[in-house]
Amino acid sequence: IILGSPYSYFCYYACPAGYYNPTLGSTSASCQACPLGTSSSVGFTSCLYIGLSDMDGFFNKVSNGVDTVNGAITGNSIATNGDTLVLAVGEYKCSEGACSGTDQYGNHNMLHTQDFSGVVKCLDDIRSCVVDGESTYRFMWVRGTGATNGHKLSLKGISYKDGTGNYGGGFFISDGIVDFVFCSFT
Numbered sequence: 001i002i003l004g005s006p007y008s009y010f011c012y013y014a015c016p017a018g019y020y021n022p023t024l025g026s027t028s029a030s031c032q033a034c035p036l037g038t039s040s041s042v043g044f045t046s047c048l049y050i051g052l053s054d055m056d057g058f059f060n061k062v063s064n065g066v067d068t069v070n071g072a073i074t075g076n077s078i079a080t081n082g083d084t085l086v087l088a089v090g091e092y093k094c095s096e097g098a099c100s101g102t103d104q105y106g107n108h109n110m111l112h113t114q115d116f117s118g119v120v121k122c123l124d125d126i127r128s129c130v131v132d133g134e135s136t137y138r139f140m141w142v143r144g145t146g147a148t149n150g151h152k153l154s155l156k157g158i159s160y161k162d163g164t165g166n167y168g169g170g171f172f173i174s175d176g177i178v179d180f181v182f183c184s185f186t
Contacts, residue, residue: 015040017124053088055097058111061085062120063100065112065143073101074112081146084119087158089128094137107165107172108137115144117151120158127159127184138165138172145176152177161186 015021015031020040034040052058060075062085075098079085092110100112110133122129131139139160145153153176160183163170170185171178 052085053090055092055094055099055110057097058087058092059098059100062113062116063111064116065100065114065141073098078116079118081115081117081151084121087120087122087129089123091130091132093132093134095134099137100141103141105166107141107167109139109141109165110137111140113140113142113145113153115146116142117145117153119154119156121154121156122158125157125182127157127182129157130159130161132161133163133170135162135164137163138169139163140171141168142171142173142176142178144174145178152179154179154181155183156181157183159184159186 017040019031019033021030021032052061060077061079063073063075064078066074094108094110100109102108103112110131133139142153145151155178160170163185165172
């Protein structure tokens with residue numbers, strides 16, 4: 001990786017996934033293992049905190065919407081608006097953890113957000129984080145992102161498969177802005 005102006009170039013040695021190289025100008029491997037609870041992709045100069053590694057963690061950090069009609073549940077440690085949440089590579093299914101539940105329209109939602117903004121991204125950008133609706137669940141019901149204040153929800157590098165629902169089988173978005181970057185739907 002080359003950084004700098006046209007007159008000064010700096011190189012970083014590209015370390016393998018799970019390692020990083022903080023040494024500016026290094027020409028050989030100065031790779032250091034990422035600390036416990038963090039990881040990296042190939043060529044990173046720092047490690048990222050991996051806060052979400054299973055459906056329970058994903059649900060508890062993201063799902064803050066309340067559906068009082070059917071008593072759908074919310075997460076217990078909701079992220080702060082503007083946070084970046086990093087998913088570990090793997091599959092996320094309701095059969096393996098907590099999910100929001102049924103909304104007033106009879107849809108089963110994996111996640112339900114209300115006025116939530118920030119970034120949810122896969123550790124890598126090759127869609128190795130898979131949210132699986134198991135042909136039973138809608139991935140997410142988004143009710144507002146604070147768009148009137150310029151806020152949005154960005155979902156990056158995530159694969160979504162087998163979602164279903166009466167109003168939006170993958171996502172139902174009302175009063176919000178959601179960016180899908182390097183995502184796939186099957």
